[in-house]
Structure formats: structure tokens, C-alpha cells
Amino acid sequence: MPTPTIDFGKRLNIAEAIDAFAPEQGGIEFQTDQAGKIHAWHSHSVEETLIVLRGQMTLEWADGSPQNIVGSAQVGPGAVINLPANTIHQSTNHDGVCQYLILPEGGKAAQTRHYES
Numbered sequence: 001m002p003t004p005t006i007d008f009g010k011r012l013n014i015a016e017a018i019d020a021f022a023p024e025q026g027g028i029e030f031q032t033d034q035a036g037k038i039h040a041w042h043s044h045s046v047e048e049t050l051i052v053l054r055g056q057m058t059l060e061w062a063d064g065s066p067q068n069i070v071g072s073a074q075v076g077p078g079a080v081i082n083l084p085a086n087t088i089h090q091s092t093n094h095d096g097v098c099q100y101l102i103l104p105e106g107g108k109a110a111q112t113r114h115y116e117s
Contacts, residue, residue, distance in 0.1 A: 001063040002084035003071065011078040017051045017101055021080075026107010031100050033057070033093040041066040041090045041117050044110035048102055050081040055098030061089040066117045088115060 012020065014030070022028055033039075033055075041062070056076040063070045066088060075081060083089060085105070104110045 001070070002087040004059065004061055004073075004084070004087060004089065005082045006059075006073055006075060007080045007082075008075075009078050009080055012051065012053065014053060014101070017053060021049060021051060021101070021103050023103065023107035026104070027109075028104075028107070029102040031102055033091075033098045035093060035095050035097070037093045037098075039091045041088060041115040043086050043088045043113050043115070044083065044104070045085060045112075046105040046108055046110045047085050048083045048104050048110065050079075050083070051101040051103070052077055052079040052081070053099045053101065055093065055096050057098045057100075058092045058094065059089060060091075061087055064088070066090070066115050090117075 060072045062068050
């Protein structure tokens with residue numbers, strides 16, 4: 001079962017995060033979520049790294065299906081989250097704005113699979 005790893009490092013501004021994590025070739029995504037936004041259960045075909053710049057969110061992950069939640073973490077500025085390919089996960093932004101970078105493996109676009117909860 002793929003399991004995320006989370007490093008609660010120092011808070012980075014966007015320029016520092018791009019300098020530290022941007023791929024040599026390919027793209028990254030800048031995501032803004034408003035309070036209450038839920039990215040419901042899904043997985044990606046490639047490994048992804050998320051770098052939280054502002055705000056807080058709860059990340060949950062599951063083994064095999066969303067009915068089998070095996071982990072949860074509250075993350076905020078400075079968190080670097082590594083999601084192995086095919087990790088079933090969801091994120092919830094509770095209060096205020098949450099902003100983060102999404103770096104797909106090798107700068108490649110990921111195929112996303114959605115799950116019923």
C-alpha cells in the first residue's frame with residue numbers, strides 16, 4: 001500500500017519553493033482552495049509532491065478503497081507531502097484560504113482516478 005510521507009520543514013515562500021522543488025523540465029501547479037473545499041477521494045498515476053505555502057488542510061489516505069482510511073494528518077505552511085503514485089487520498093480545507101504547489105513526478109501531467117466514498 002502506498003503511504004504518504006510528510007516533512008514539517010521550514011515555511012517557504014513561493015519563490016523559495018519553486019527554486020527548491022521545480023523540475024528541470026515540465027510543469028508545476030499552484031492551487032488555491034477556499035474554506036470548505038474538499039478534494040474528494042482520488043489517486044494519481046504518478047508520484048506527486050505538495051508544498052503547503054499558506055493555510056491548513058487535513059490529508060487522509062486509504063488502503064484499497066476510501067472505506068479503509070489508514071492515516072490522516074493536519075498540514076500547514078512548510079509541510080512537504082510526498083504522495084506515491086496510486087495513493088488513494090483526499091484533502092479538506094477547513095478555514096480560510098489554503099495555497100500550495102503540486103509537483104507531479106518529472107513535471108508530467110498525472111491521470112487522476114476518482115473513487116466513490
